[in-house]
Amino acid sequence: MATPVMEKSEAGAGGTAADSPYITATFRIRRFNPEISDEVTWQDFQLEIDPKERVLDALHKIKWEIDGTLTFRRSCAHGICGSDAMRINGRNRLACKTLIKDISPEKPITIEPIKGLTVQKDLVVDMEPFFQAYRDVMPFLITKGNEPTRERLQSAEDRERFDDTTKCILCAACTSACPVFWNDGQYFGPAAIVNAHRFIFDSRDEGGEQRLEILNDREGVWRCRTVFNCTEACPRGIEITKAIQEVKRALITRRY
Amino acid sequence: MAYDVDNPAPVIEPPRARTSRTPRKFTPGNFEMHAWLFMRLSGIVLVVLVIGHLLIQLVLDGGVSKINFAFVAGRWASPFWMTWDLLMLWLAMLHGANGLRTVINDYAERDGTRFWLKMLLYTATVFTVLLGTLVIFTFDPNIR
Amino acid sequence: MKIHKYDTVIVGAGGAGMRAAIEATKRSRTAVLTKLYPTRSHTGAAQGGMAAALANVEEDNWEWHTFDTVKGGDYLVDQDAAEILAKEAIDAVLDLEKMGLPFNRTPDGTIDQRRFGGHSRNHGEAPVRRSCYAADRTGHMILQTLYQNCVKEGVEFYNEFYVLDLLLSEVDGVKRTAGVVAYELATGEIHVFQAKAVVFASGGNGKFFKVSSNAHTLTGDGQAAAFRRGLPLEDMEFFQFHPTGIWRMGILLTEGARGEGGILRNKDGERFMEKYAPVMKDLASRDVVSRSIYTEIREGRGCGPEGDHVYLDLTHLPPEQLDAKLPDITEFARTYLGIEPYTDPIPIQPTAHYAMGGIPTNVMGEVLADNTTVVPGLYAAGEVACVSVHGANRLGTNSLLDINVFGRRAGIAAAEYAATADYVDLPEDPAAFVQGQVEALRSSEGTERVTEIRKALQETMDKNVMVFRTEQTLKEAVEEIASLRKRYKNVSVQDKGKRFNTDLLEAIELGNLLDLAEVTAVSALARKESRGGHYREDYPNRDDVNFMRHTMAYREVGDDGTESIRLDYKPVVQTRYQPMERKY
Numbered sequence: 001m002a003t004p005v006m007e008k009s010e011a012g013a014g015g016t017a018a019d020s021p022y023i024t025a026t027f028r029i030r031r032f033n034p035e036i037s038d039e040v041t042w043q044d045f046q047l048e049i050d051p052k053e054r055v056l057d058a059l060h061k062i063k064w065e066i067d068g069t070l071t072f073r074r075s076c077a078h079g080i081c082g083s084d085a086m087r088i089n090g091r092n093r094l095a096c097k098t099l100i101k102d103i104s105p106e107k108p109i110t111i112e113p114i115k116g117l118t119v120q121k122d123l124v125v126d127m128e129p130f131f132q133a134y135r136d137v138m139p140f141l142i143t144k145g146n147e148p149t150r151e152r153l154q155s156a157e158d159r160e161r162f163d164d165t166t167k168c169i170l171c172a173a174c175t176s177a178c179p180v181f182w183n184d185g186q187y188f189g190p191a192a193i194v195n196a197h198r199f200i201f202d203s204r205d206e207g208g209e210q211r212l213e214i215l216n217d218r219e220g221v222w223r224c225r226t227v228f229n230c231t232e233a234c235p236r237g238i239e240i241t242k243a244i245q246e247v248k249r250a251l252i253t254r255r256y
Numbered sequence: 257m258a259y260d261v262d263n264p265a266p267v268i269e270p271p272r273a274r275t276s277r278t279p280r281k282f283t284p285g286n287f288e289m290h291a292w293l294f295m296r297l298s299g300i301v302l303v304v305l306v307i308g309h310l311l312i313q314l315v316l317d318g319g320v321s322k323i324n325f326a327f328v329a330g331r332w333a334s335p336f337w338m339t340w341d342l343l344m345l346w347l348a349m350l351h352g353a354n355g356l357r358t359v360i361n362d363y364a365e366r367d368g369t370r371f372w373l374k375m376l377l378y379t380a381t382v383f384t385v386l387l388g389t390l391v392i393f394t395f396d397p398n399i400r
Numbered sequence: 401m402k403i404h405k406y407d408t409v410i411v412g413a414g415g416a417g418m419r420a421a422i423e424a425t426k427r428s429r430t431a432v433l434t435k436l437y438p439t440r441s442h443t444g445a446a447q448g449g450m451a452a453a454l455a456n457v458e459e460d461n462w463e464w465h466t467f468d469t470v471k472g473g474d475y476l477v478d479q480d481a482a483e484i485l486a487k488e489a490i491d492a493v494l495d496l497e498k499m500g501l502p503f504n505r506t507p508d509g510t511i512d513q514r515r516f517g518g519h520s521r522n523h524g525e526a527p528v529r530r531s532c533y534a535a536d537r538t539g540h541m542i543l544q545t546l547y548q549n550c551v552k553e554g555v556e557f558y559n560e561f562y563v564l565d566l567l568l569s570e571v572d573g574v575k576r577t578a579g580v581v582a583y584e585l586a587t588g589e590i591h592v593f594q595a596k597a598v599v600f601a602s603g604g605n606g607k608f609f610k611v612s613s614n615a616h617t618l619t620g621d622g623q624a625a626a627f628r629r630g631l632p633l634e635d636m637e638f639f640q641f642h643p644t645g646i647w648r649m650g651i652l653l654t655e656g657a658r659g660e661g662g663i664l665r666n667k668d669g670e671r672f673m674e675k676y677a678p679v680m681k682d683l684a685s686r687d688v689v690s691r692s693i694y695t696e697i698r699e700g701r702g703c704g705p706e707g708d709h710v711y712l713d714l715t716h717l718p719p720e721q722l723d724a725k726l727p728d729i730t731e732f733a734r735t736y737l738g739i740e741p742y743t744d745p746i747p748i749q750p751t752a753h754y755a756m757g758g759i760p761t762n763v764m765g766e767v768l769a770d771n772t773t774v775v776p777g778l779y780a781a782g783e784v785a786c787v788s789v790h791g792a793n794r795l796g797t798n799s800l801l802d803i804n805v806f807g808r809r810a811g812i813a814a815a816e817y818a819a820t821a822d823y824v825d826l827p828e829d830p831a832a833f834v835q836g837q838v839e840a841l842r843s844s845e846g847t848e849r850v851t852e853i854r855k856a857l858q859e860t861m862d863k864n865v866m867v868f869r870t871e872q873t874l875k876e877a878v879e880e881i882a883s884l885r886k887r888y889k890n891v892s893v894q895d896k897g898k899r900f901n902t903d904l905l906e907a908i909e910l911g912n913l914l915d916l917a918e919v920t921a922v923s924a925l926a927r928k929e930s931r932g933g934h935y936r937e938d939y940p941n942r943d944d945v946n947f948m949r950h951t952m953a954y955r956e957v958g959d960d961g962t963e964s965i966r967l968d969y970k971p972v973v974q975t976r977y978q979p980m981e982r983k984y
Contacts, residue, residue, distance in 0.1 A: 035897045038265030052738075064851035068894030068903040073440075075615040078651045078732060080540060081440040097735060118269045120586065121900040127437060127559075129273040136274070140552040141500030151497040153509035159502060166502050166534075166541065170439050183362050185273040202502070218361070222288040251289055261898050 021050045025105040027058055030112035032119050033069065040119075044108065051101035055088055055111070059095060072123040079235055082171030086123050087112045092173040092233035114176035116185060130172045133188045137196040137214055142207025158203035165198040165243050167236040174230035174240050186219045190230035190240045193221055197243040200256050212251050221247050271365040291354055298347045305344040329397035338392055345388040353381040401831050402591045406431040407818035409580055409595035410811070411563045411622060414441030415539070415803035416782025417601035418546035420811030421555045424599070427815035431593060432555055433582050435562040435617065435905075438547050442603060442615040443803065446539025447654035447728065448516060449531030450496075450804070451797035452489035456510045457529045462486040464522060465530065469798060470977050472518040472685045473756075473791020474932035474942065476635070476950065478973040481763050481787045485798070485805050492804040493532050501545040503534050504725075514725075515659040518685035518795040518984070527683050531797045536654045536728045542800055560585040562905060564834045566598065566625045568775070569824045575630075575769060577777030578824040581834045585905065588898025590838070592830045596821045597777045597814035600626065600759060600767070601807060604783040606639075607909075608917045609752030609866070610858035613645050613652040617909075622784040624912035626759050627919065631769055632952040634786040634970065635757035636916065637924035638933045640794055641867050643689035645751025646736060647709040653729045653748060655796040658682040660725050663713045664693065665745065666701040672710075677984035684984035687793040687933045690750040694867050703747060711745035750867060756794055756933060757923075758786040760952065760970070765810030771952065771970045777817060777824070781810035788950060791972075792932020841907050846890035850907045853884050853891065857910075857917055860884075865921055870938045874925040881918045888914055915955075922965045923951045944979050948972055 027045045045062050056074055063070045072095070073083040079097040086095055088111055089103050095111075103109055117125040143152075168191060175181050175189035196215055200208040215221045221244055230240040250256035259265040314320045331337040356377050364370035407428035410417050417432060424430040434441070453460040465486035470477045497503060497511060504512040516531040534541040550557070565581040579594040605620025606612045627633050643664070644653040658664070664682050666672050676692040677684035684692075693710050696702060703709055714722060714730075719742045722730050730741045739746055759780040760768040767778040767785075782803045789802055860880040864873035888911060895903035929943035930936050950970040957963055 033897065033899075034264035034267055035259060035261045035899060037259060054736075063903070064849075068850075069897070071895075071900045071902050075436055075440045075617045076442060076445050077616060078445070078649075078736070080444050080728075081436075081442070081615065083436070083440045099735070116270050118267050118273070120267060124900050126267075129270075129275065131437070132274045132276060132278070135551050136278075138552075140548040141498075143498075147498055151494055151503075151511050154505055155509050156505045156507065159505050162502070166544070167537070168544075169444070169540070170437075180362060183271060183365075185270045186278055199500070202500070204500070216286060216289055218288055220288065222292045223358075223361075248292070252293065261896070264899065 021052070022048045023051050023105060024048055025051075025058070025100060026108040027062065028108045028110045029062075029070065029122070030110075031070075031122055033121055049100060051099070051105055053100055054096050055093070055098045055100060055103070055109070056084055056095040058100060059111070071121045080169060082169035085114050085171040085173040085176070085235075087114055092177040094171060094173065094235040097235050114172060116176045116178075116182045117172070127172065129185055130175055130189070130191065131170075133175070133192040134170065134195055137188065137192045138207060138211055139195040139199065141199060141202070141205055142210070143204065144206050152204045154203055161203070162198050162201040164238050165194045165201075167238050168194050168198070169236060171235060173233040173235055177229040177233035179227055179229065180223050180225060184219070184223070187223050188215065188219055188221075190244065193224075193244050193247055194238060194240055197247055200247060200250060208250075208256055212247070212256075215247055216251055221251065224248070295351060295354060298351045302344070302347050302351060305340065305347070309340070309344060329395075332392070332395050333397065342389065342392050345392070346385060349381055349385045349388075353377055401835075402589065403594060404431065404591060405594045405823070407595065408597045408599065408814050409433060409593045410599045410601060410814075411580060412441070412600065412602035412782070412784070413438035413557065414601065414603050414782060415443035415542055415546060415800065416807035416810070417441075417599070418543075418550050418555070419804050419807030420599050420601055420781060420814065422546065422549050422553055423808055423811030424815040425550075425553045425555045427812070428597075428818045430556065430815070431558060432550075433558045433561040433563050433580065433593065435560060435585070435621070437559050438550065438557060439543060440617075441543060442618055443800070444540045444543040445613070445615065445652060446542070446800050447536040447652060448656035448659065449514065449533035449538045449797045450489075450493060450542070450800040451516065451519060451530045451795070452493040452532055452801065453486065453530060454490060454493060454511060454513060454532065456506055457513050458521075460521070460528055460530055462489065464520070464528070465489065467523050467977060468519050469789060469795055470791070471524070471980075471982060472795035472798075473789075473793055474982055475944070475948065475977070475979040476638075476788070476791035476931060476972055478788050479975040479977060480973050481789045483975070484763055485789045485801060488805045489801050492801060492808070496542065496545060496804065499545050499549045501534065501541050503532055514656060515683060516796045517655045517658065517683045517689070518680070519797070520680070524679070524984075527680060531656070531659065533656065535724070536656055536726045539800060542804070558582070561591065562908075563602070563621065563625065564837065564908065566629050566778075567592075567827055567830050568629055569827050571824060575775055576824045577775060578826050579830070581831050583834065583838060585900055585902075588901060590831045590834055592826065594823060594826055595777075596818040596823055597779065599765070599810050599814045600778075600780040600784050601782045601810070602784045604755045605913065605916045606752045606755065608857055608861050608913045608920075610862045611645060611648065611650040611749065612752040613642055613650050614752065619909035620755075620784075620912050620916040621909065622780070623758055624915045626767070626780075627915060627953075627955050630955060631767065631775065632760055632954050632968070633757060633916075633919050634760035634950050634952055635788060635792075635923070636755070636920045636953060637927050637951060638756035638792050639752060639865075639920065640686055640754040640756060640933045641690040641750040642753035643686055643693055643750050644712050644748040645753075646732065647747035647749050649736060650751035651732055651736060652751065652753070653712060653732065653746065654726070655683075655686070657712060657714060657726055657729060660721060661717050663716075664689070665711045665713050666696045667703040667707070668701060670701075672696050672701070680984035685793055685795060686753075687935070688984055690867050691935060693750055709747045709749045712748045713745040714741050715743055715745060752866075754794055754799060755783055756786065756788070756790040756792065757951075758784050760950075761785045761787055761806075761810075763787065763809070764813045765806055766813065771968070777821060779810040779814045781806040786950075792934060837908065838904065841891070841893055841904055842896055842901075844892040846892040848887050848891040850891055850893065850903075850910050853887055854910050854913070857881065857884055857914060861917055865917075865924060867935060869924055869934070869936050871925070871936075874921055877921040878918070878925060881914060881921060885914050885918065919953045919965060923953050923967065926967050927951060942982075948979065
């Protein structure tokens with residue numbers, strides 16, 4: 001246990017009166033409220049805020065102290081529930097996992113709803129089409145024959161094979177970052193393919209063939225243009241484009 | 257027009273949202289997979305064919321100024337060059353047409369638009385491929 | 401207003417709700433109402449694991465697990481329920497595995513297990529590997545797996561439907577369940593769901609604390625609805641503070657970090673838990689560790705310029721182990737603190753985590769209207785319920801177990817009840833209360849703001865009803881909450897619209913929090929002893945003579961409309977284990 005380390009982690013965290021940690025930042029938020037107007041407007045909010053805070057903290061500050069009508073979804077506030085995916089400075093991010101200091105707060109920070117889904121109010125979009133695509137890939141373990149009395153056995157290597165795609169929290173950051181999805185909402189989208197991948201490559205699953213058939217569709221994996229927007233957007237760091245490529249390879253070789 | 261709580265403005269829906277009524281299966285068989293694979297494979301072959309073609313036509317042996325009727329006639333006298341050009345014609349046309357097909361699939365929002373654009377594309381492709389093939393096979397070096 | 405009719409209605413789609421839904425959908429026409437999309441539920445935030453005496457890696461059995469649960473709960477646990485929990489744990493884990501949950505594996509391919517706080521071999525001899533886990537994302541995997549199986553079973557979800565009221569009708573002098581009233585967030589419309597059986601699985605109420613690991617949405621809506629309808633709340637004074645929340649933010653860093661070998665250190669670098677729990681050390685139960693941390697801080701051995709936190713030290717663990725077993729929490733440290741856990745210790749402080757108390761139920765998940773009477777057709781499971789398997793302090797990994805064991809039991813019991821029972825007539829004008837509540841808030845011209853009241857509530861709770869409590873602090877809290885409740889009557893919202901009015905929603909949630917905070921403080925004030933998560937500095941010892949009993953809090957409305965809380969008590973079920981001094 002090194003004492004110097006403690007000093008280091010303290011730096012700036014406490015915040016003495018002399019050097020206030022606060023900065024002034026502008027948040028430019030895309031507003032839409034169908035109960036008032038069919039027009040979309042951009043509204044600027046100036047905040048005194050600690051740059052080490054999250055974008056979600058800034059949104060809360062606006063909602064709680066300035067404008068209660070600002071509407072967005074949120075729940076856990078630390079990046080595991082997937083409620084608050086939004087487009088921050090043009091990139092899909094979770095508001096609760098994006099610190100203000102990391103997104104150049106000296107310039108106005110733009111916040112808008114994720115693209116490709118119907119905007120219902122401010123930052124709230126209709127998630128139904130997204131979950132429909134998820135449901136359509138049969139995202140559950142399919143097995144045949146009798147259930148064993150104890151657990152199904154699986155080697156650590158077989159478990160590792162699909163570990164990356166089990167991390168998905170269904171926040172829709174990837175799917176709504178995909179240019180193919182923007183133009184064709186019937187494309188399954190990266191998230192649904194990720195969740196199919198999670199089962200196709202699970203050694204316990206016996207429904208891989210069915211799932212591959214579904215993704216062999218015109219709206220399936222072959223629409224992927226390997227743009228890598230999904231991988232860039234994923235707040236869980238899943239290598240989504242790679243997962244999609246693995247599904248393509250499995251379709252060609254029928255080995256998985 | 258004024259909107260209020262009980263008379264909200266319409267929301268703007270994205271093109272072709274997925275619903276529970278979305279057909280589960282459009283294309284039987286492996287057409288999309290074969291199309292995807294074809295794009296990769298034809299791409300690789302085309303790189304060789306096209307670069308070779310450009311070298312011969314434009315760079316080697318005096319460059320572009322050497323090209324005249326006799327030069328073309330000379331090359332098409334050999335079945336090797338006939339095959340080369342035929343292959344290049346077919347692959348390039350199908351590769352390009354399939355690329356355009358996916359672009360139409362991506363960007364045409366209405367089913368009708370998509371259908372007619374693709375019909376136009378297919379007609380043009382078939383016409384060009386057939387015409388080119390006809391020329392290669394029926395080429396007569398002795399016409400005046 | 402729309403009226404829907406279902407056999408079974410489940411309120412909440414977290415672990416307990418979806419586990420119940422999987423069972424109930426197979427047996428009856430079931431609807432699940434949830435104020436969030438199911439995968440947003442806070443079960444997904446659970447990290448460490450799910451306890452079950454599988455004995456995959458070392459000798460273990462369910463009887464030891466029962467003992468640890470009873471001892472962990474400081475003997476306030478109903479021992480018949482704890483026995484069921486520990487026994488059915490094994491099948492609960494195996495069921496999840498069969499549903500597809502990707503557990504970490506042993507070299508043999510069986511489910512891997514690791515150590516966790518308070519779980520011991522042979523009645524406290526040494527830590528045992530009992531927690532079945534999937535890295536530090538066990539809750540996430542459980543939530544996803546249950547949702548996947550709900551998709552498979554075709555469970556009918558009403559997403560973003562916020563249940564605001566429970567409908568009870570009196571038939572022949574007996575209160576029976578008639579249904580629930582929900583507010584549709586997207587449209588502001590009010591829906592009445594008539595049901596033969598209702599299962600509450602709406603989660604905890606940890607948001608009345610400021611430093612809390614709970615989601616913004618955990619506002620005790622189920623408890624508050626039941627309480628308003630005259631049903632009791634059990635053991636609300638027992639609230640668990642998780643020892644390792646990220647300093648100032650409260651984000652949870654799993655106990656699994658200590659299970660993997662992490663160590664708590666004070667500013668001198670001393671492993672201070674050796675003083676407080678010589679055997680289990682850093683893996684003592686959570687109430688013990690949280691109190692020890694605060695003792696260190698109070699005695700001036702806290703870290704940082706303000707001495708208000710301690711360190712969780714993982715630096716001696718190999719980076720590969722951290723990557724494989726604790727990937728998420730190391731990422732939290734990097735994202736939110738800018739700290740590299742490979743080389744630097746992580747500043748932590750105890751964070752409000754789990755409500756041991758809730759709506760009283762029996763082991764079938766049936767809700768109790770008093771110490772013994774069942775409310776026909778009403779069930780509860782998960783954090784909203786108090787069975788009580790957690791007693792005065794829940795053991796780590798027992799909550800993921802609780803939601804699966806009692807979620808399943810409640811789902812089956814509710815559906816089976818619905819199969820035989822008839823619909824109870826809805827009360828006259830069933831949506832009246834909710835309509836009144838919503839309209840009053842929407843049209844209120846009051847001057848009070850939700851934010852300020854919530855902030856004051858959270859501050860008084862953090863200051864007065866936290867890890868250390870005294871007569872004086874609790875009285876202060878009761879008074880403060882009463883005045884906040886008065887101010888709340890004058891609250892208004894800025895958003896007057898109907899669609900996605902989250903401003904209105906937060907105001908309603910605050911009302912629920914205020915009700916529950918009051919119950920918590922009043923119950924705590926009356927319990928003049930220290931037990932588990934409830935520690936009174938003025939009564940530092942456990943008092944089994946006077947307080948070996950569950951608190952039952954009822955809402956009383958006087959003739960003049962004044963509200964008060966009446967406290968009653970319920971005996972603890974003791975079977976095998978006699979209370980002993982609790983040492984780790």
